Amino acid sequence: xxxxxxxxxxxxxxxxxxxxxxxxxxxxxxxxxxxxxxxxxxxxxxxxxxxxxxxxxxxxxxxxxxxxxxxxxxxxxxxxxxxxxxxxxxxxxxxxxxxxxxxxxxxxxxxxxxxxxxxxxxxxxxxxxxxxxxxxxxxxxxxxxxxxxxxxxxxxxxxxxxxxxxxxxxxxxxxxxxxxxxxxxxxxxxxxxxxxxxxxxxxxxxxxxxxxxxxxxxxxx
Amino acid sequence: xxxxxxxxxxxxxxxxxxxxxxxxxxxxxxxxxxxxxxxxxxxxxxxxxxxxxxxxxxxxxxxxxxxxxxxxxxxxxxxxxxxxxxxxxxxxxxxxxxxxxxxxxxxxxxxxxxxxxxxxxxxxxxxxxxxxxxxxxxxxxxxxxxxxxxxxxxxxxxxxxxxxxxxxxxxxxxxxxxxxxxxxxxxxxxxxxxxxxxxxxxxxxxxxxxxxxxxxxxxxxxxxxx
Numbered sequence: 001x002x003x004x005x006x007x008x009x010x011x012x013x014x015x016x017x018x019x020x021x022x023x024x025x026x027x028x029x030x031x032x033x034x035x036x037x038x039x040x041x042x043x044x045x046x047x048x049x050x051x052x053x054x055x056x057x058x059x060x061x062x063x064x065x066x067x068x069x070x071x072x073x074x075x076x077x078x079x080x081x082x083x084x085x086x087x088x089x090x091x092x093x094x095x096x097x098x099x100x101x102x103x104x105x106x107x108x109x110x111x112x113x114x115x116x117x118x119x120x121x122x123x124x125x126x127x128x129x130x131x132x133x134x135x136x137x138x139x140x141x142x143x144x145x146x147x148x149x150x151x152x153x154x155x156x157x158x159x160x161x162x163x164x165x166x167x168x169x170x171x172x173x174x175x176x177x178x179x180x181x182x183x184x185x186x187x188x189x190x191x192x193x194x195x196x197x198x199x200x201x202x203x204x205x206x207x208x209x210x211x212x213x214x215x216x217x218x219x220x221x
Numbered sequence: 222x223x224x225x226x227x228x229x230x231x232x233x234x235x236x237x238x239x240x241x242x243x244x245x246x247x248x249x250x251x252x253x254x255x256x257x258x259x260x261x262x263x264x265x266x267x268x269x270x271x272x273x274x275x276x277x278x279x280x281x282x283x284x285x286x287x288x289x290x291x292x293x294x295x296x297x298x299x300x301x302x303x304x305x306x307x308x309x310x311x312x313x314x315x316x317x318x319x320x321x322x323x324x325x326x327x328x329x330x331x332x333x334x335x336x337x338x339x340x341x342x343x344x345x346x347x348x349x350x351x352x353x354x355x356x357x358x359x360x361x362x363x364x365x366x367x368x369x370x371x372x373x374x375x376x377x378x379x380x381x382x383x384x385x386x387x388x389x390x391x392x393x394x395x396x397x398x399x400x401x402x403x404x405x406x407x408x409x410x411x412x413x414x415x416x417x418x419x420x421x422x423x424x425x426x427x428x429x430x431x432x433x434x435x436x437x438x439x440x441x442x443x444x445x446x447x
Contacts, residue, residue, distance in 0.1 A: 014252055014333075058243035060253040063333035070330060098378050100402040103339050110332055125400045149372045150429045 003029060004040040007072065011044030012051075014064025016071040023072040033079040037116070041072045045114050049199045059107070062198075069114040087118045089209040092135045093144040094122035095178075096155035101148035104178060107198040108144060115202050117209070128158035135172050141212035142205050144195075147178040156181070157189040164190070173208035177201055223356045225270040225313070225349055231261065232344035240340045253337075260337040264345065269316030271393040272353065274309045274413065282308050282412060285387055288371070288380035296375025297423045297438070298414075305416035307361055311368060312390035312410040313349045315342055320406035342407040350409055357413040365418040367441065370411030371401070374438050375429055378402075384410060418442075 003026045010018040019041075026036045048065040051057045093109050095102045102124040109119045120138050122130060126145075135143050143163075145156050156176050163169040169190070176186050177195040186194035192208055195201025232240075234257055238249055249257065277285070282302055286292070292299075302308060319342050326335030350368045357366035371380035381401040385391075388410075396404050403410060414421070421442050 014250075052242070055242065055244040055247070058238065058247075058249060058253065059241040060256050060333045060337055061250055063336055064252055064256075067330060067333060098372075098400045098402065100406060103336065103343075106327055106332065107336065125398065125402055149378065151372050151375075151378050 004031070004036065004043070007036065007040030008044030008047065011041060011065050011068045011072070012047050014061060014068055016064070016068040019068040019072045020075055023075045027075070027079070033076045033083060034085050037073075037076055037080065037085075041069050041076070042116065045069055045111075049111070049202070053197075053199050063107070063110065066110045066114045073113075088116040088206070089141040089212070090118040090120060090138055091142045091144055091205060091209070092120045092122060092131060092138060092140045093146070094126035094131060095124035095146045095148075096152050096159075097125055097127045098152040098155065099147050099149055099178075100124045101178070102146070104148070104198065105144070105146040108146070108177065108195070108201045111198050111202045112144075112205060115206065117205065128155055128162050131159045132162045132166065132168070132172075136166075136168070140172060141209045142173045142175060144175045144177070144201065144205065145191075147176070147181060150180045153178075153180060153185070156191060160190045171212065173212050175201060175204050175208060223272045223274060223353055225272055225352055227265060227268060227270065229352055230268070230270060230315075230345040230348045231264065232341060232348060234261075236344055237261075237337065237340050240344060241337065253333075256334050256337045259334060260341050263322060263334075263338055264319065264341045267316070267319040267322055268342075268345065269318060270313070270345075270349065271316065272311065272313040272349065273388060273390050273393050274311045274353070274356075275388050277308050277310055277387065277412075279303055279305065279308065281387070282310075285310070285383040285412075286376065286380065288377060288383050291377035291379050293375030293377075293427065293429055295427060297427065298369050298374065298376055298412075301369070301416075301420050301423075302412070302414055304420040305414045306364055307357065307366075307413075307415040309357055309413040309415075310384060310388040310411075311353050311413045312385075312388055312393070312395055312408065313346065313353065314390075314393060314395050314403075314405050314408035315346060315349075316407075317394065317405040320404075323406070346407050346409050350411075353413055357415045361415060364415040365421060366413050366415035367421050368409070368411045368413055370409065374423070375427060381410065384412075 007022045173192040175193040183194040193204040354366045372378040
């Protein structure tokens, strides 16, 4: 279907002016909204993510593509909802208490939305208790935490410990990221995953959300 | 009084491009190049650079550095500052307007431009630290000066409280929240330590160094010694 390729190509080019029109055209041609999403928008975003991973393009190109993705999603969202197509799950994200660096967290949020997740962004300087309370009340599958300072990293462990204390560890998955954080540190504190950059974080969240679903879904409400 | 002329704070395009992840000398796409041009224009129009400094004795700084007693058990600064010849508490901000614009761009889904402006402003704040270091060195010939900040290298972020209480950067529009985070967002603070170059060498075998992937504390000394 040529129109889906054109959507993907426009998205790759970050053309948020063309993507809505092409999305409408695809729907007018009788293509199902879910197919437009998967084989047009998400297919394009996947190419963008891979190019970013190998440093072929840089961050603003990814964000322009994400903006184009949003433009297409604005048209598809009501149709997907009425067709009963569920989102990929809800993710609570934030920069941990004592840390105001939120650009990396913002980018992960943008790319998660582009990948079809519902994102609850708690902002920066978020206390451990708030991460857990919001994940519970919003029925989230994953908590994503970011830190740029070595002195604020312990808050990530507080969140994991709190989830364990409330018997939610495993039901609500955790992923961490940020300059001083590593896969080893994630293992050390009992976090479920580590995202080296925003593209990898999205891949890990997809895996975590799928795993959380297999465990019977989400947090106790 | 430290002067912060905007041209000295503005980062070169190549630095912004590198900070945003384009490696290997690749050129940004035309759309991204346009974002960079617009971000630099916003930076020039919205920045209100202001700084404040205050000379302190080693004894006075010892109390500030101790803060609330939450520093790492051993931190490089505890052995650096007693050997310094001059110490100046320091804070700098690019002002609220540029931080507000970054928030507005993200909130309005213009996040590509927001991300580029954020990178430009962060690099500019770093450059302000270098301007301040140059100023500190100009106060006494032959000394090397570096800025050390709470939140880094074992100096706990709660150290901001005593630093702000002594320096009073509210005069330039800066404040702290309950988690010791600064407003406006694009601000820096710390102590300018001026002394013989050798005092700034940090071993890199502190426990927190194992988790640090951006050892600027060591790289900057190597760069400026070259």
